[in-house]
Amino acid sequence: xxxxxxxxxxxxxxxxxxxxxxxxxxxxLNNTNPKKPLALSLHGWTGTGKNFVSKIVxxxxxxxxxxxxxxxxxxxxxxxxxxxxxxxxKDQLQSWIRGNVTLCPRSLFIFDEMDKMHAGLIDSIxxxxxxxxxxxxxxxxxxxFIFLSNAGAEKITEVALDFWRKGRMREDIQLTDIQxxxxxxxxxxxxxxxxxxxxxxxNLIDYFVPFLPLEYKHVKMCVRVEIESRGYAVDxxxxxxxxxxxxxxxxEERIYSDKGCKTVYAKLDYYYDF
Numbered sequence: 001x002x003x004x005x006x007x008x009x010x011x012x013x014x015x016x017x018x019x020x021x022x023x024x025x026x027x028x029l030n031n032t033n034p035k036k037p038l039a040l041s042l043h044g045w046t047g048t049g050k051n052f053v054s055k056i057v058x059x060x061x062x063x064x065x066x067x068x069x070x071x072x073x074x075x076x077x078x079x080x081x082x083x084x085x086x087x088x089x090k091d092q093l094q095s096w097i098r099g100n101v102t103l104c105p106r107s108l109f110i111f112d113e114m115d116k117m118h119a120g121l122i123d124s125i126x127x128x129x130x131x132x133x134x135x136x137x138x139x140x141x142x143x144x145f146i147f148l149s150n151a152g153a154e155k156i157t158e159v160a161l162d163f164w165r166k167g168r169m170r171e172d173i174q175l176t177d178i179q180x181x182x183x184x185x186x187x188x189x190x191x192x193x194x195x196x197x198x199x200x201x202x203n204l205i206d207y208f209v210p211f212l213p214l215e216y217k218h219v220k221m222c223v224r225v226e227i228e229s230r231g232y233a234v235d236x237x238x239x240x241x242x243x244x245x246x247x248x249x250x251x252e253e254r255i256y257s258d259k260g261c262k263t264v265y266a267k268l269d270y271y272y273d274f
Contacts, residue, residue: 003060013218015171020209036131037143043152044211047260050148054110070104076113083118090124105142114149117193129204151192155185156210178210213256219243222261238271
């Protein structure tokens with residue numbers, strides 16, 4: 001209930017994300033005997049809400065949210081920076097996951113910047129995501145894995161633009177309109193940590209979750225919520241000015257914010273004397 005309520009209140013313009021994430025997480029947690037760990041791969045442009053959603057998921061399951069000792073975050077450019085060390089990273093990754101799931105079967109692993117991860121590295125965790133009852137005496141079937149990536153964002157925008165140009169509602173976009181094309185796009189993207197990955201090849205990712213590019217009205221919603229969360233009255237003129245300052249694409253139609261809501265909060269500090 002907390003997950004649904006938080007997404008309804010804080011996430012804008014992402015009807016697919018709201019529906020899929022709640023259904024997937026709720027179903028998984030209510031299953032006393034899952035056959036494999038839950039694996040969600042979140043895709044979309046910067047600022048569309050991927051990190052935000054992984055934070056909300058963590059907060060809805062663990063008392064301390066992202067600060068919980070059972071939640072583990074990996075950032076590709078920070079934790080796995082050098083291609084020369086890929087074999088070392090594979091060993092470390094397997095060891096970290098094995099050790100943490102041994103301590104707590106209901107561990108959550110979040111992998112950020114999958115589009116910057118060295119190809120082949122993520123395949124080292126394939127055994128942990130597969131349909132094994134036990135691996136060396138350890139069950140991984142109650143663990144959760146969330147992958148965050150910009151890869152596939154072009155494909156998602158392509159679908160959203162097609163709907164817009166045909167005069168169809170954004171909310172009419174279904175997961176089936178995007179998911180297959182998205183998984184193929186990510187699998188074949190050489191600049192993605194999922195390039196030719198066995199995780200995709202073996203269908204071990206349960207859902208490829210598309211984050212649609214955000215429109216002008218969604219940017220305004222982000223600004224409004226941030227102002228209110230800081231305890232200030234909303235100035236509609238400032239609200240519009242901040243949204244107007246963002247840059248939008250495609251160049252001719254100018255529908256989608258190219259940074260989503262990412263720089264909104266910094267702009268607020270300029271207009272409001274917080």
